[in-house]
Structures are given as C-alpha cells and as structure tokens.
Amino acid sequence: MTESPPDSPPHSPAESPPLELSVEDITVSYPNGHVALRDTRFRLESGRICALVGVNGSGKSTLFRAIMGFVKPSRGRVQVGGRSMQSALKAGLIAYVPQAEEVDWTFPVSVWDVVLMGRYGYMNFLRMPRARDREVAEESLRRVGMLEYRDRQIGELSGGQKKRVFLARALAQRSRIILLDEPFTGVDVQTETAIIKLLRELCAAGHLILVSTHNLGAVPEFCDWVVLINRTVLAAGPTEQVFTQDNLVRAFGGVLRHFKFDESTVQKHDEKAVTLLTDDERPLVFGKGGHLEYSHREGKEDVLAERDEEEAEAAAAPEPRSR
Numbered sequence: 094m095t096e097s098p099p100d101s102p103p104h105s106p107a108e109s110p111p112l113e114l115s116v117e118d119i120t121v122s123y124p125n126g127h128v129a130l131r132d133t134r135f136r137l138e139s140g141r142i143c144a145l146v147g148v149n150g151s152g153k154s155t156l157f158r159a160i161m162g163f164v165k166p167s168r169g170r171v172q173v174g175g176r177s178m179q180s181a182l183k184a185g186l187i188a189y190v191p192q193a194e195e196v197d198w199t200f201p202v203s204v205w206d207v208v209l210m211g212r213y214g215y216m217n218f219l220r221m222p223r224a225r226d227r228e229v230a231e232e233s234l235r236r237v238g239m240l241e242y243r244d245r246q247i248g249e250l251s252g253g254q255k256k257r258v259f260l261a262r263a264l265a266q267r268s269r270i271i272l273l274d275e276p277f278t279g280v281d282v283q284t285e286t287a288i289i290k291l292l293r294e295l296c297a298a299g300h301l302i303l304v305s306t307h308n309l310g311a312v313p314e315f316c317d318w319v320v321l322i323n324r325t326v327l328a329a330g331p332t333e334q335v336f337t338q339d340n341l342v343r344a345f346g347g348v349l350r351h352f353k354f355d356e357s358t359v360q361k362h363d364e365k366a367v368t369l370l371t372d373d374e375r376p377l378v379f380g381k382g383g384h385l386e387y388s389h390r391e392g393k394e395d396v397l398a399e400r401d402e403e404e405a406e407a408a409a410a411p412e413p414r415s416r
C-alpha cells in the first residue's frame with residue numbers, strides 16, 4: 094500500500110472503503126508487574142461511535158496507550174485495516190486525544206501551535222506549514238469553537254477548552270480513527286453537547302470514534318457500540334445489547350446507585366416496575382426484562398418493535414408448570 098502525498102488528507106473517509114480496528118488478544122503488563130489488560134479482544138468498524146466503558150483502573154487508558162504504541166503488549170497485537178499499528182500510525186490513520194493529566198501544560202506553546210502539530214504528518218522535515226495546513230488548522234479550531242483563542246498559551250485555558258483544542262488537533266490530522274480518553278470529564282453540559290454533535294458528524298462521514306467515558310448516562314444517546322472492560326473485555330457489541338442491567342452491574346459492581354420504582358410512568362411502562370441505575374450524572378432507566386429505556390423514542394423504532402415482539406412471544410409462551 095502506498096502512503097499518501099503530504100499535502101492532502103491521507104484518507105478521505107467518504108471515498109475510502111470501510112476500515113477495521115482489530116484488537117487481538119492483547120495482554121499488557123507494566124514494569125512493576127501489574128497486568129492491566131489480559132487477553133483483550135474486540136473489533137470495530139469505521140462509521141461507528143464506540144464507548145469504552147469501565148470502572149477506574151479497568152484499563153481504558155492502558156488500552157489507548159497500547160493502540161497508540163506507547164506501551165507494548167506482551168501478547169497479542171493491534172491491527173488497522175489488516176496493517177500493523179506501527180504502519181497505521183505512520184500513515185496518520187489514528188489520532189489520539191489524551192486525558193488532561195497526560196499533557197505537560199507548562200510547555201510554552203500556543204493553541205495555534207498545538208493544532209498545527211496535527212498537520213506534522215503532512216509537512217516536510219522542516220515542519221513549515223503551508224497554506225493548506227493553516228486552512229485545515231483554522232477550520233478545525235472553528236469546528237470546536239476555539240478559533241478566537243488561537244494565540245493563547247495552552248496552559249492558560251480551562252480544562253474544557255484544552256480538551257476542545259486537542260480535539261481540534263485530532264481533526265486537523267484528518268485521521269480515520271479518533272481515540273478520545275475521557276473527553277467529557279470536567280466539561281460543562283453545553284460543551285459536552287457540542288462535542289457529541291461533532292463526533293456524530295465525524296461518524297456520519299465514515300470515521301471510527303472510540304471514546305472512553307465514565308458518563309454512563311450519555312452513552313446510549315450518542316454511542317451505537319460499546320466495549321465494556323474490566324482488565325479484559327466483559328462484553329462488546331451494539332449499545333442496546335451490551336448496556337443491560339446485568340452487564341453494567343457486572344462491570345461496575347457497587348459503584349452504581351440503584352433505585353427501584355414499582356409503579357412508574359416512564360414512557361409506555363405505566364404500572365410496570367423500572368429500575369433506575371445511576372452513576373450520579375444521568376440516570377439509566379431499565380424497563381421490564383432489564384431492557385434499557387431511552388430518553389427519546391425517536392430513531393429507536395427498530396429496538397422498540399423488537400422488544401414488543403419479544404414481549405408478545407413471552408406472553409404467548411405456555412406458563413411453566415408449577416410443582
């Protein structure tokens with residue numbers, strides 16, 4: 094496969110074939126002997142927003158570090174579209190938005206410099222930005238609403254603003270795969286909504302977005318796929334299949350709060366019991382049978398029709414004989 098010319102996006106998602114990120118049975122240990130991930134395996138396709146969900150210390154950041162080649166798995170491998178990670182990173186296929194703690198904010202660079210770093214793969218060895226690089230950097234800052242801060246030192250921004258600048262750097266890179274580590278931590282609701290809107294646009298344009306988050310309540314609203322981890326993959330698949338009460342209790346144990354409502358008026362579950370499971374940010378509501386309830390029914394017609402069918406089948410099934 095040939096590498097792309099430096100002055101054009103290496104992969105324009107709309108024209109490119111689907112791309113697969115494949116994590117194949119990786120085990121990652123740190124020098125102190127701690128095994129952070131064991132036999133971790135899942136596959137993701139472009140055109141999806143996937144949430145990486147797990148408790149503190151479950152290995153989310155480690156997984157990102159392994160994908161980015163910052164830590165080397167002792168077993169297994171990560172592949173992108175059938176090529177090695179090293180080759181995929183070299184071809185600019187993957188952009189990474191790290192957690193705030195992983196960045197040295199005292200480093201004296203401006204917002205503009207940070208976003209231009211996303212263009213390094215397109216510049217020659219002198220790293221002199223060309224008109225196209227400046228154009229893309231400007232557009233990326235505008236998309237995250239940070240253009241007016243372009244001359245500010247990066248260390249002088251708020252936490253949410255820093256996150257938006259790093260997202261702009263990822264956009265400027267024009268990578269098919271974008272990894273975001275906890276993009277909503279310390280971000281206000283308005284910024285969160287703006288980031289989600291942007292991620293949806295990127296997904297619709299054929300990008301693959303993998304986003305780690307503690308904000309469980311937001312996941313069903315914007316992620317169509319979930320990988321649930323605790324030092325290995327507990328469940329992976331479409332959100333409505335993975336985000337079940339059982340799976341979340343298995344992944345989060347005592348970390349979540351439970352509320353049970355015996356008579357609820359949630360959506361069409363009048364007079365049916367619902368369980369409310371919350372991480373104290375946005376509650377997750379589960380109807381009969383442990384199915385996840387959505388805050389809006391719009392766009393969920395298929396899921397609801399399937400549930401109605403399941404309910405009808407269950408109602409038609411003969412009662413088990415009591416002894």
Ligand SMILES: Nc1ncnc2c1ncn2[C@@H]1O[C@H](COP(=O)(O)OP(=O)(O)OP(=O)(O)O)[C@@H](O)[C@H]1O
Nearest residue numbers: 123125127129147148149150151152153154155156
């Ligand atoms: N450099 C390191 N050396 C040794 N152990 C580490 C190192 N980094 C992380 N760990 C350990 O590996 C485990 C996974 O950490 P990781 O940061 O991947 O978790 P996480 O799911 O991202 O957590 P959080 O939600 O708190 O960000 C934890 O037990 C952590 O203490």
